[in-house]
Amino acid sequence: MDLAQLTRNLEALRARAVGAAAAAPDTAALDALEVGVLGKKGDLTAILRGIGALPAEDRPKVGAIANEVRTAVEAALHEARSGLGGAELAARLATEALDVTTPGRPIRRGSLHPIIETAREIAEVFAQFGFVVYEGPEIEDDRTNFQMLNIPPDHPARDLWDTLYLDVEGLLLRTHTSPGQIRVMHEERPPIRALLPGRCFRYEAVDASHASEFFQVEGLMVDEGTSMADLKGLLDQFAHAMFGAHRPTRFRPGYYPFTEPSVAFDILCVICDGEKCPACSRTGWMTILGAGMVHPVVLRYGGIDPERYQGFAFGMGVERIANLRHQVADLRLYMEDDLRFLGAFR
Ligand SMILES: [Zn+2]
Numbered sequence: 001m002d003l004a005q006l007t008r009n010l011e012a013l014r015a016r017a018v019g020a021a022a023a024a025p026d027t028a029a030l031d032a033l034e035v036g037v038l039g040k041k042g043d044l045t046a047i048l049r050g051i052g053a054l055p056a057e058d059r060p061k062v063g064a065i066a067n068e069v070r071t072a073v074e075a076a077l078h079e080a081r082s083g084l085g086g087a088e089l090a091a092r093l094a095t096e097a098l099d100v101t102t103p104g105r106p107i108r109r110g111s112l113h114p115i116i117e118t119a120r121e122i123a124e125v126f127a128q129f130g131f132v133v134y135e136g137p138e139i140e141d142d143r144t145n146f147q148m149l150n151i152p153p154d155h156p157a158r159d160l161w162d163t164l165y166l167d168v169e170g171l172l173l174r175t176h177t178s179p180g181q182i183r184v185m186h187e188e189r190p191p192i193r194a195l196l197p198g199r200c201f202r203y204e205a206v207d208a209s210h211a212s213e214f215f216q217v218e219g220l221m222v223d224e225g226t227s228m229a230d231l232k233g234l235l236d237q238f239a240h241a242m243f244g245a246h247r248p249t250r251f252r253p254g255y256y257p258f259t260e261p262s263v264a265f266d267i268l269c270v271i272c273d274g275e276k277c278p279a280c281s282r283t284g285w286m287t288i289l290g291a292g293m294v295h296p297v298v299l300r301y302g303g304i305d306p307e308r309y310q311g312f313a314f315g316m317g318v319e320r321i322a323n324l325r326h327q328v329a330d331l332r333l334y335m336e337d338d339l340r341f342l343g344a345f346r
Pocket residue numbers: 269270271272273274275276277278279280281282284285
């Protein structure tokens with residue numbers, strides 16, 4: 001092979017490599033081209049192998065041309081890489097971009113717990129009659145939970161409340177919302193219209209109808225001339241709002257140490273309408289709350305003069321009210337946080 005032939009081959013290689021670089025579809029093709037042309041076993045090396053057959057004076061000429069070819073091919077590869085790199089980046093951005101128009105994963109909407117919802121409904125009914133919501137502490141002292149409610153130590157009525165005592169002397173988990181009456185009387189002057197919703201605790205063996213924690217709503221009204229007739233009228237309004245405008249109601253005698261007289265407030269059975277069924281223990285009536293005129297001893301403990309003011313109080317279990325409306329057979333369901341159960345109230 002002579003100088004002219006080698007030179008033509010080198011020029012042909014340059015033309016082919018530069019053309020291929022410009023036409024390469026992607027950077028991977030450029031990498032392959034670089035190895036194929038400029039690599040140790042590439043076309044350029046192969047052509048230069050013929051250099052040994054040339055006369056000594058021709059060899060530098062071929063070397064110079066080979067360097068030009070290498071430089072030209074490297075330049076072409078570099079230029080092609082810049083162009084393709086930008087295009088590939090653009091393509092990646094196009095395919096991997098975050099599509100903000102894609103619909104999101106649906107988030108399950110929560111709802112109020114049926115007990116909380118019922119407590120709020122109860123509060124809304126009494127709010128129409130001017131009752132304002134107050135909250136007392138869940139940890140109470142024996143004095144406020146019992147003694148100031150006319151239940152001194154060793155009083156047999158303490159057996160009505162199986163109490164959870166704390167290790168701290170004199171403190172307990174409130175057994176009812178009634179101590180809130182004392183707290184409100186200490187905070188406010190008559191006329192008082194207070195509603196006290198809250199969680200209560202008792203030392204109970206838990207079964208379908210007994211829970212160791214439950215919700216009560218307590219009501220207290222104190223004013224001059226407050227009477228049983230006011231109490232009956234208010235509770236009738238409440239029963240009609242919750243259980244229907246024509247639901248018959250009645251008072252029965254009851255007993256609480258902190259009210260005198262005390263009553264149980266019944267509505268005609270919502271299951272059998274008075275026909276007598278197992279749900280109403282075949283009486284035709286269902287007790288929905290306890291109430292009465294605030295005992296003068298309790299008013300005095302509240303710093304209120306019983307000669308001038310009278311008051312009435314009532315207290316109800318929120319689970320009981322919720323059950324009468326939703327017919328839930330097992331109280332424990334309310335505390336188990338089972339979404340299948342809770343979702344049924346939405
Ligand atoms: Zn019944």
